[in-house]
Every structure is written in structure tokens, then in C-alpha cells.
Amino acid sequence: MSYDDFIRFGRKTSTLASCGSVLGWDQETYMPKGGTEIRAQQLATIAGLVHRRVTSNEYKELLEAAEQAVADEEADSQRSANVREVRRRYDLDRKIPEELVVEITRTSTLARRVWVDARDSDDFPSFLPWLEKTVELARKKADYLGYDKQPYDALIDTYEQGETTESITNMFQPLREGLVDLLGRILASGRKVDTSLVRATYPIDTQKRIGRQAAEMIGFDFDRGRIDVTTHPFCSGAGPDDVRLTTRYSENFFNESFFGTLHEAGHGIYEQGLLMEHWGTPMGDAVSLGIHESQSRMWENLVGRSRGFWTHFFPTLKEAFPEALRNGDPEAFYRAINEVRPSRIRVEADEVTYNLHIFLRFELEQALINGELKPADVPGVWNETFRDYFQIEVGDDRHGCLQDIHWAMGGIGYFPTYSLGNLYASQLFAAATRDLGDLEAQFARGEFATLKGWLNEKIHREGSRLQPRRLVEAITGSAPSHEPLMQHLETKYGEIYGL
């Protein structure tokens, strides 16, 4: 048994798992509606075979042999990283009994169905038993995984390896104070942004063409990827050479599809930037959800919502939408896309208020998992906390605690990675500016390849060689912090709102 045998075994498992990924994409895009039952069986079969392989004694023996083979190598070498990551995942996978895995899968499949109806009919009570079950299972999972301080830590670690409630709170706490303060000053400024430009009529066929053009312009490679339409946008695929984005269109609101497309293209550029030679090994895997989100948010916000971007792209847009933009200029458009306005729906939030949506969920999740908050009390606490943060009323649960799919999917501990992504994005972007000079000036000239090349080199091709926190430190020279994000927001919105 050699290191190569170990890699071969793992790669075969990943290849099998990647088949499930394509089937999942197909389910959301093109599968006929009658195909659900067959698809469920296909996905369960693949998941079962994958689970059996990753927890097998054969893999354990290969892993032990590989650990011996790399024992004398540097801890951060590619081979050591592959072995370290597989060990970490193997130990986690072995801690959770198969019955629990099956029960979690079953519950989330059923809960998801109930959630869709509950959200549509604003009926929290019908979802409540499923939320209770989900919390209970998540808590059980945390107990199996183990933790030092609190069970929520164990869940966070499955989404953003190495982070804990405490480490995240240390970043979120000052960010929250800064954001609440900034939002207060913005609202008190009395200045209103005119959003009529982005609320005009944008024919969908042209949006499709323009979205594709923009994704291509920032570096998404359509020879190795594609874009389709789904109810909920996502990025998935089979590997670096086959990456699939989705988006959704709103004829009367420009932002929805365009920035959604840039966002997913950001994820896609990361996936395409992973090296094929490492495909199917941790060195070929994206390192974490937080880092993934840093890439999507960077292209969406720090690039796509920048003045430089629109200096370059506005003429193209105006040509594409002569009606909607008849009276527009780049500056007015820049302001329109950057309106700050407290709203109830997370995915529609602007850069300033977005993270407040996350903090609310982060707090509630901790309380749920620690048993301090009963699922039945979620709507009340949600609405109260929301009022504190945003000074607006939620009104109903559809626009409140029922809006997101994550809890229905069993994804407790997932939300914080969104804000980590925002925070990493600004920190990484500041480092890119340090290395590459004035990026906005480059965007204004239509140059995006320099930034993309830097991300390819510093982040994408590194795969999972370093843990997320260490990766950020290695690139930026400092530990992850809220400061670059606050600086970015203060500068940008201070100018827009004349603070």
C-alpha cells in the first residue's frame, strides 16, 4: 500500500460523489417532475456507497499507510495536507453512527417539503415539529462529534473548520457595533438614493445575454462551465472543468439576476481555479464555505458594485437596455445599485445590512442548540431581535424566520460562514490591492484578469492545503478581522451618503 493507492481510492470516491453533484444540478434544472422518486433513489444509492467507502476499513488502512509515507515531510506539503485532511474527515465521519446520518438525511428531505408549504402559507406551527426534530438531531450530532466549550462549536467546525462560537463572536461583535453605528448614521443622513434606474423594465432575454457577458468578462470560462435558471441560485458541478451556475430573473429589478450571476460566477471562478491534477483529493477541494463565500462576495460586491466596474460596463449596459437607462449615467447607476435600506429578506439585503441578518441567525442558533431557546419561541424572538437591529417590523414569518431553507435542510451552523465570507473578502481584497495596486482603476479599464490571476495563485490552486484561518493569515499577514470590511463600508457608504 502506497500513498498513490491512498489517493486513488479517495479519488474514486470523490468521482462517485461528483456524479451525485451533477444529478443534483439536473434535479434543479432539467429533470421532469415525475423523476423525483427515481432521483431520490439514485442520490441515496450514491450517498450510501460514498459513505461506506469513506468509513471503510480499507480506507483506514490506506490512510494509515499514507500517514507513514508522509511522516517525514513538511506539515504543509501537498501530500501532508491531503493526508491531514482525509484523517480529519475520516475521524469525523466515523464518529457519527450510520443510523444518525440516515435519520438526518430523511428528516431534512421531509422537512424541506414541509418548509416550502409552511413558508408559502405563512404557517410556522406546521413547521415547528420539524424544526424541533432538526434541532434535536443537530444537538445529537454535536454530542457525537464532541466539543470543548459548547455544542454549537462542533457544528460550526463542520462548516468552517477551526472556528468556534468564541472565535467568530470575537469578529462579529465589533462588526455588529460598527454596522449598527454606520446604519444609524446612514438613516440619519436624510439622503435618499434614487433607485428608479434599477427598478425599470429589463427584458429577460437581454439580461441573460448581459449576465453571461459579465460573468465571462470577470473570468468565468464558459468552455468549462454553463449557466441556467433555477428557483434558488447556486453553483455546483463535477469539478474544475465542469462548473455550473444558476440564476433567476426579475424583469423589474436589475440587481437580482445581475449581482446573483456575479456572485455565483465568483463561486464558479474558485471552482474552475482548483487544479485538475488535484481533482478528487483535498488539494483539489475548496477549503471552506467561508473562503468560498469570500470569492462570491468579492466579485459580487467589491468588484461588481464598485464605481470602477460601472465606469467600464455602464456603456455596454446602456446599449443593451436603451429604454431602462435612457436617462442614466454611470454615477447615478452606481448609487442606485448601492442603496442601503433595511429590509426583511436576507438575500435581498445591501452590503451594510446583510451581516445584521446573519448575526440574528447566529444568535438564535446558539440559543437553540444550547437549549436556551425553544423552537416554539423562535418567531417571537426573531421578530424582537429584528426590530432591535433594523427598526422595522417583520410582520409575518414568511418574511421572518421561515424565509431561509437552511434549517429545513438541517444546516444549523452554516449561516455564520456567510459573514465570514464578507469579512475575508474585504481582507483579501485589501491584500490584493497591496500587491496589485489600484484595482478599481483596473476595473475601470475593463481589466479583471489581474485580480483573478492573483486569486487563482493565492487561493484557488492552494485547494485545502492550509486551514481557512491560516490561509487568510498567510495571504494577508494578519488574522481574520472585521476591520477591512468596516473600512470598506465606511469609505464607500460614507461617500455615497455624505457622512
Place this chain on the structure above:
Amino acid sequence: MSYDDFIRFGRKTSTLASCGSVLGWDQETYMPKGGTEIRAQQLATIAGLVHRRVTSNEYKELLEAAEQAVADEEADSQRSANVREVRRRYDLDRKIPEELVVEITRTSTLARRVWVDARDSDDFPSFLPWLEKTVELARKKADYLGYDKQPYDALIDTYEQGETTESITNMFQPLREGLVDLLGRILASGRKVDTSLVRATYPIDTQKRIGRQAAEMIGFDFDRGRIDVTTHPFCSGAGPDDVRLTTRYSENFFNESFFGTLHEAGHGIYEQGLLMEHWGTPMGDAVSLGIHESQSRMWENLVGRSRGFWTHFFPTLKEAFPEALRNGDPEAFYRAINEVRPSRIRVEADEVTYNLHIFLRFELEQALINGELKPADVPGVWNETFRDYFQIEVGDDRHGCLQDIHWAMGGIGYFPTYSLGNLYASQLFAAATRDLGDLEAQFARGEFATLKGWLNEKIHREGSRLQPRRLVEAITGSAPSHEPLMQHLETKYGEIYGL
């Protein structure tokens, strides 16, 4: 170990194989072109895992237990048929080493890509190494499978169980004589069919709508299926509730997409007619390629190219294409779609010349596998044989030996099933007429459900209960023969060409 354990194991394997089927569909429809290498690995992984399961000792033991469990049942019972078929396939699968399966899968995935480019640029030499490899692998496979008389027999048997070069030649030989004679009389008749009606301009968007409408009309269920565009039309999917057709459009030729769609819908109606309760067992599998083709050719030719069909559907078509059909009537249209004219492309051939295209391939394949013909000599021999049959020149390989995907897919031995399908189709249609009365009169009234119901009952829901030859005998009362097909063609084309 029970019969149910045996079924469960086999169903899981089939479920896994069905994942490969969806991935194959995706490869032809939506996969970005860069995804080929990953896709090859995915398909090879699934094929390898499937092969390992179907040749495993575990399966062997389950099979032996199942054989004991059904030992006292009738030979044609559903359970006996499942056991018999698995035994047959198991014995075949055990003969082929896994390395060869993986190599064949990988080669065909890559060869397909090369073939697409080679055909586009009329570049046989670039495809030649892949053809050589394909022939070599097919020959190896034949040697592993074993045969009585010649290696080609072993390949035929994998596509049309129970048939041999000799049994097929016994049917094809008199058919060829009859067709050459009929074609000679048609060409000598001096009567020309006016095809201007089908060679008019048919806007593609409307073709899409009409093709879909026609497929639905004859009984294809779009809640459990879909249709897309590919270079080479096909029907695949995941199971009865998820069936996928493809077609291609020509703006200046009505027949291509319309009859292609009816053809694939015929395959699709068969797949949708298999019973979900038997999904993943031989009782839920189509029995053979020949029987499959009998369904597609029946809906394409015996239904879609009948006078009755157009009596009903022509008004709808005229409304959809008022320009193209301004001066048309059902009778002129019926003649236009049924023009007999020797041409270079198999899939565009009329009912009379179609089988001659197959006989050419059948002869070349025998020579290739027996080593009498070198792959490098295929273009020359193709063109020469073609001239003999059709009295026209091929001109280039795009319209000659590069036109079909089959060899690129490793499908040597597949072509004869097309003519078997034609021959079965006429024989089955005659039996349906015997049972159901004047079918054309029903088509003229827009009634297609009676024929579909008969096919569902007699063929589709039978799955693989009877071997193909026995199925035809059971339904029609006679062994497969060329006679019903020749009778159909003599009657139909005798009338059109006034013979």
C-alpha cells in the same frame, strides 16, 4: 438469503447504472465541452462499480439462492424471468475482465469527442486511431465472450439476444433482394414525387412546438420526460418516470426533426410503458434493441408516415406553417414525406432504402471484426459498397463512414438491430391490426391511444419476460420474418409509385 434480497441487490446496481445514463444524456446535451475528461472518469467509475457488483460473489450467491427459490415456478413467470435473465447476464459479465470494461467505457467516451470533430471537419485520419482501438477492444470482448462460428456473433448477441450472423443473414438476405428489386422498379417507374412541400422554410421555434405536440399526441408523457437538441438524436433517461428524447432541427427540411421526434418518442413510449414496480429488474427492462427499434420505427413510419396520420394532423400543421403549406393538401403532403430517393445519410433515408444502409454496415462490421477489413480501408470500401447499393457517390466521409456515432461509442454489432426493428415493427403492426381493426382509420380520427394501449400490454409491461424472438412469436403467432415488412412496402410504395 431470499429472492427479495436478490432483487434488492440487483436494483441497487441498476440504480447506480441509471446514474451513468443521466450523465450520458447530460454529456450530449448540456455538459460544457471542457467537461469531457471528468465525465469519462465518472462514467468509468460507475461502469467499474457496476461491473464489480454484477460479477461479485455476493451476487452469485444471491442468484443461486434465487434460482432455488423459483425452481418450482413456471419458466416464464415474472420471478423466473428475472432469475433467468440475471443468470444469462451474470455468465456473460463474468467472462469480461473489469479492466476491459473500464477501458471500453473510457475509450468510447473519448472517441466520441474525437468523432464529433472528425465528422465536422471531414477528417477520417484523426478518427482512425480510435476506430482501430474500438475494433480491437470489440474483438477482445468477443473473444472473452466466446462464440460458435464467428466473433461477430458474440457481439450481436449482446445487442439482440439469441441472434447470430447466420440467423440475421437469413432474414436480411431475402429482404435485400426484395428491396433492391422494389427500389429498381420505383426508380424505373419514372414517377417523381414533388417534395417542395417538405423542403420549404419551417421556422425552428414552431417546429419545436409542433414536434412536442405530436409526441404528446401519440402518447409520450412530458410530466415523465423531456426533449432537447443534440447532434445525434437519441432516447435515454433514468427509468420509466424520467425519459429523455433528443432531436435536431433543419429549417429547410420538415422530415428531419418531425420524424426523428416521432421515432425517439416511440422509444420513449416503450420506456415509459415499462412498469415502475419492476424498475431495476429484468422485468422492468426493455427486452432488446431490436424490439426497442420496432417501437420507434412503428411510430415513425407505420403511424407517422401513414395517410391516416396526416388526414388527422395536416390541418394542425398547416395552421402552424401557413407559409410553407399554403398550396398543400394532405395527399400531396403524404406523398412528399414518402419520397423514395437513394441518399447518403442513413437517418434521413426513406423506408425503402433505409435497410440497405444497414446491410452495408452489417457487412463492414463482419469484415472488421473478422479481420478481413482494416479500419484504414473503411472509407474506400464504404464508398465502393455504397455505389453498388445506391448507384450514387458518397463524395466525402462526413456523408459516408463518419456519419454515425455508433462506432465511436464502441457499438459494433448494434446496427443490425435497426433492420430487425423494421422487420419486427411490420410484423407486430400486422398483429395489432388483426387485434384492433383498421388502425389507419383510427389515426385519421386522431386516435392513437388504442395502439399505444395494445403495445403497453403486449410488449412494454412484459419487460424482459420473454426473449425477443419468442416475444414476437407469442404476439404474432409466427417467427420473425422479412415478409410483413416487404408486404407493407410493396403495398404502400406500389400505390405511391403506381407500380
